[in-house]
Amino acid sequence: MMSVPWKLIAMAFGWRASFRLEGTHPRLVIHHRRHPDRLAGADAWKCAALISIRAPDFINPKGRQSS
DSSP: OOOOOHHHHHHHTTOEEEEEEETTEEEEEEEETTEEEEEESTTHHHHHHHHHHSOOOOOOOTTOOOO
């Protein structure tokens, strides 16, 4: 079974890694300059990739009707 390259996918969408100290231990934090959430933990890269590949919600502007 082939593993999914979550880190590569997330990085292609602009997610970056940084470290934050919690006590004396550094903790990996995944962030995006246009996204308010910061992700951490074992599945952080996977969550970042899944957030990025979800389809956006399109809102019809007032006064326009979809055909």
